[in-house]
Amino acid sequence: MVHSMTGYGKAVVELPHKKLTIEIRSLNSKQFDLFTRIPMIYREKEIGLRNDLSKKLERGKIDLSFTVEHISKDVSASIDHTLLKQYHQEIKALAQEMYLEEPKDWFQTLLRMPDVMKQDIEELDDEEWALIEKTIEKAVNELIGFRVQEGEMLKNLLVEKTANIRQLLQDVESYEGERIEKVKSRIYDGLATLENKEYDTNRFEQEMIYYIEKLDVNEEKSRLTHHLDYFIETLNDQKSQGKKLGFIAQEMGREINTLGSKSNHSDIQRIVVQMKDELEQIKEQILNIL
Template sequence: MTYSMTGYGKAIAELPKKKITIEIKTLNSKQFDLFTRIPSIYKEKEIALRSNLSQKLERGKIDLTFNVEVISKDVSSKIDHHVLSQYLQEIKTLASEMHVPEPEDWFSILLRLPDVMKQDTEELDDAEWIAIEKAVNSALDEVIAFRLQEGTMLENILLTKVENIRQLLAQTLPYESERVEKIKTKIQDGLSNLENIDYDKNRFEQEMIYYIEKLDINEERNRLENHLDYFIKTLHDGKSQGKKLGFIAQEMGREINTLGSKSNHSEMQQIVVQMKDELEQIKEQILNVL
């Protein structure tokens, strides 16, 4: 099965005093890159979260977000009188210096300023973390299912592109004998146009064979066929094959480039250009394969 690195999962942990919505988003990346946005109370568990996500997601740019909604009315918060008094004095001083009127509704402004409201230090208990871990794992299951769905579509695209290259490669066969004869005739015509030039026909035949062998593309064609077969085999070998597929695509590119440089035939070169286009699309898709 082929997995994409693109995925999304969401789960909710329902607790007595709060509701925590956990979201995991993943995109393609060369390695495991985790970015977390979680409240400070859960920071002590970040290493455990990282370990869990790296084992199950392996690779990708991963965003983990905890959105906490307090649902209990029993919130132990207090007004910090000292901070509020400082804000009040500073605002009055600024209003006087800038010659602007003081606010009419002081409390609506002051109570929204940072650190005016302070809460008693909250501690993470085991039951709460167990509920959060369960929600994280549920979100991870959704991400993996999403990745599999996306990976199936990627696999179909890649198989189509590989088959397109195979068909284009087959289209070069009819031009092979024509190409060799055209080169041979061109050289012979060039020699016949030279006046008063005598040459050793046996040596000419030997040089002609050597030259044509240098232009032979059967070896490149066979290697490219093998690379196409190996690409499909690797694609079906299981997940986490993205990097390996990238290496195979590079080898495919080398053979296609050599075909183009050796072809010396306009129709074949047009086919090579189409093969390169299909290969570039394969490389783009591989970037998102796990």
């Protein structure tokens, strides 16, 4: 089953004094990269959370954020009056010493100074965290569902692209006989232009066979067909295997390149260019697969 690395999940939990919104986003990445924006009170749980998410999501650039909305009217913050007055005296004295005008928005400036606003330190409650864990799990499951949905669309596109390459490979066959005959004709025409030149006919036929064998593309066609079959087989695997699909696509590219270099025929080379275009689109989409 193909899973996309792109996904989004969101879940909300209402606690006694606050509402917590958990959002998780995922983009493609070669490994598991987790970025968190969570309140300080929950930081002690981050390592366990990271381990759990790495097992469930495997790969991707993951962005996890907690948004807290306090719904209680009780405010647990206070102003340090003594520190605020000290800041005021220091700034006022410095302004006089430097012959500067005192700022008009004294109060807002002072409130932004370090440690003027004090907030009571919350303690993490185990029951609260248990509810948050369930909410995270809900958001993660929503993201995974998104990945599955996106993965199905990616799979359909990749099946279509591999079918296009398979059809183009069949189109090559219609030019193969013509290609060999053109090569033979060109060589015989070249010999005909030589005057008073004798050559061993048997030796010439042997060399001709050797030369034509070097132009034979049956092996490349066979291997490419095998890679296409293996690609589809991997797409249908129960586990999403983006890296493996990438390796198979590289092997497909090698056979297509060899086919182009040995074709010695303009129409086959045109088909090879079309194959490369289809394969490039496959490689682009594989980057999004888990």
